[in-house]
Amino acid sequence: MQTEAFKFELPASLNADMPPERRGIRRDYVRMMVLDRASGSSTHTSFYNLPRYINSGDLLILNSSRTVPAVLRAEWRQKRIVRAQDIEIRLARRLSNSNWEALPVAEGLSCGDQLLFSSELRATVISTSKPPFVTLAFSKSGVKLYDHIYALGEPIRYEYIKQMWDLDYYQTVFATTPGSVEMPSAGRAFSWELLFKLRSQGVRIAYLQLHTGLSYLLDDKWHLEPRDHYEEFIIPEETAEAVAETKRAGGKIIAVGTTVVRALESAAGLNSGLTGQTGWTNLQIDETFPLKIVDGLITGLHEPEASHLDLLSSFISPTLLRNAYEEAIREGYLWHEFGDMNLII
Known part of the structure; x- marks a missing residue:
């Protein structure tokens, strides 16, 4: 079928x-x-x-x-220039202790771009080879990374959840x-x-x-x-x-x-x-x-x-x-x- x-x-x-x-x-x-x-x-x-x-x-x-609360918000910096102060990033799947595949609700992210989620958590775009996904290398790993994700994120919800x-x-x-x-x-x-x-x-x-x-x-x-x-x-x-x-x-x-x-x-x-x-x-x-x-x-x-x-x-x-x-x-x-x-x- x-x-x-x-x-x-x-x-x-x-x-x-x-x-x-x-x-x-x-x-x-x-x-x-x-x-x-x-x-x-x-x-x-x-x-x-x-x-x-x-x-x-x-x-x-x-x-x-x-x-995990997979919806995060970040400031997007490209070559030290702030492209957007508040974009949504949806985590898609964990690849390693510090790397995640993610779906940015924005277009134009490039390798080397920085995403600042808080004063203590940031990520670097290390791959854009599988659009619409990007691969992020976070500044934290393992349990420490999860601690920040749980503190900052919200659960994914779809249009039928009001x-x-x-x-x-x-x-x-x-x-x-x-x-x-x-x-x-x-x-x-x-x-x-x-x-x-x-x-x-x-x-x-x-x-x-x-x-x-x-x-x-x-x-x-x-x-x-x-x-x-x-x-x-x-x-x-x-x-x-x-x-x-x-x-x-x-x-x-x-x-x-x-x-x-x-x-x-x-x-x-x-x-x-x-x-x-x-x-x-x-x-x-x-x-x-x-x-x-x-x-x-x-x-x-x-x-x-x-x-x-x-x-x-x-x-x-x-x-x-x-x-x-x-x-x-x-x-x-x-x-x-x-x-x-x-x-x-």
Whole structure:
């Protein structure tokens, strides 16, 4: 299924423009549509009922990457001349302890230009070879750089979000290591209470990290293909071992988010079996892709023509998926990172 073929009209009223907590419900009380992979039959429930649909012995894998406030503002200096006093810089992905690929909301940046974010933090443009992105070398690195980013930045928000919400609303409860510029939102609906309930009924839980990159480039003339969208992943050895043990025992591997699917399937494709490893992935998954690891998926609802819909079609046929999305619209489900959930199993 090509994304351009998966078109539907999403009413503006179904764009979730605020966190569920600000709508008066707990994060794990959002709605959930459960889809049967084979038949496409659907059940409508709430996310806190997830334990009814995952069995003892199954393995739930979550992305523990922490969201960084990736929107920064800087003074732009070119050959010591101030070109602009306040331009927006959107971090796109971390390349090293001090280097980031970034999207400037301005034109004309050149190698050697300086960006002053504060009296203590600056960056030098060291590459412009991948427009519209530039590569920045920051004056700080590692934890110190993150400290400044967290002090200065704001979370990325898109046009359907009308109000600036605190960064805490863009975090999952289990997030640990900073690195994602957009929230790994499939895990947002989990509460610690729900995770403990799953554990108590025998569901295993493991973690990996895939640091999500910038997906929206602000200008229609730039289009980022999935194969151009490299993201860093880290799979701990204990997670790989948990996958192997679950498979041997006949349990299902349930990925929380398309990020987890891409990390696991990329790692499995690099080796004869899944092992603990670190790498970069630009894996594009669609209905022709033979899933090697993942048996089920927890995800949000994705906008028309999104590449995520191609990935979902590796779990359920495009026709059944389209029918389910049309049903979700009729049922009034809410879309995007603050919206409702979808379990495909």
